[in-house]
Amino acid sequence: MKALHIHAGPLARKHIEQHGLKPNDVRLIPAAAGGPKGLILSHLDRQLFGQWLAPTRHTLHLVGASIGAWRMAAATMPAPEQAFARLAHDYIHQHYEPEAGRKMPSPQRISASFSQALDTFFGAHTDGILAHPNWRLHVVTARGRHLLRPGSTVRTPIGFTGLVMGNALSRRSVGAFLERNVFSSAGEALPVTLRDLPTARWALTAENFRPALQASCSIPFLLDAVRDIPGASKGAHWDGGLVDYHFHWNYSSMDTGLVLYPHFQQSIVPGWLDKAFKRRHVPTPGLSNLILLAPNPDWVAKLPGGKLPDRNDFTGMDFGQRVRHWSRAVAESERLAQDWADWLDQGCPIGEVRAL
Secondary structure, eight states, rough: OOEEEEEEEHHHHHHHHOOOOOOGGGEEEEEEEGGGGGGHHHHHHHIIIIIIIIOOOOOOOEOOOOOHHHHHHHHTTTHHHHHHHHHHHHTTTTTOOOOOSSSSSHHHHHHHHHHHHHHHHGGGGGHHHHHHHEEEEEEEEEEEOOGSSOOOHHHHHHHHHHHHHHHOOOGGGGGGGGEEEEEEESSSOOSOOOOOEEEEEEEEEEEEEHHHHHHTTTBTTBBBOEESSSTSOOSSSEEETOSSSSSSOOOOSSSSSSEEOSSSSSOOOOSGGGGTOOOOOOOSSTTTEEEEEEOOOOHHTGGGGSSSOTTTTHHHHHHHHHHHHHHHHHHTTTTHHHHHHHHHHHHHOOOGGEEE
């Protein structure tokens, strides 16, 4: 049984059928939010960024939110394979002790610990990440608008209630509460047209790299919002997955190249609040030039617990059990990287490529 399924939009499928797939064909790689689910891509990330894409000399755009932003930043470090191995280890072993008298740690404690973890992981490499000769990093956050702009303890619950209700009616209503903020390292601009939601673009610098990355991972009510990121408009920033959970973007607006998407599932959900709305997961013409790499659901069913690691494991398992389950899942995920390498070595057979 294959662990990896390869899916492609019509334009991408035609390209593979006629030309196969080479690293220089890929112009953009998105990386989804989704917390622990992203761990299943660890070995595939190591193979892609540490080996297959390493010789490229063209501009490659790496876009991420939440754990996806952490993954894409790790890809731009000097030794990507080691960086991804360390990311998996650090994520698996994260543990936050609650304060005295609390069952769960406060958002303040988690935020402070997470900030220190990011500093330890990236601190010495920030300048190199931002100055990568070919790869451009784009970190996405969700900045509060109107009621959510200040990130206050009084207005925030009201604002998010309005956000949930508005999104149930239309995804476009998200723009009344949140603004997509894209922090980009220097070089060629992000080549995708973004008109679905209010969007602001900022330079990703040494001064705001860590705040932007932390904001992109700041789940509302579990972590504190990051306020007034240097170089951007003032306001509270939260998890980028609120606006772009799986980056269901209009990639066909790119003037050239393909999108390669290592993902933990086949469906591409626009925003975090869209998970329940299956009609919003349907492929659109904007995904025509996209190649998606996702685990075979039958293979996933053989993982510990019959599923991918997920956020519920933080409360559903004790620390030792969670570490064992997640570590085994990451070890098993080497199959994904091997299946990908085999497909490339076999000349990219079109018969193994499925529709999105």
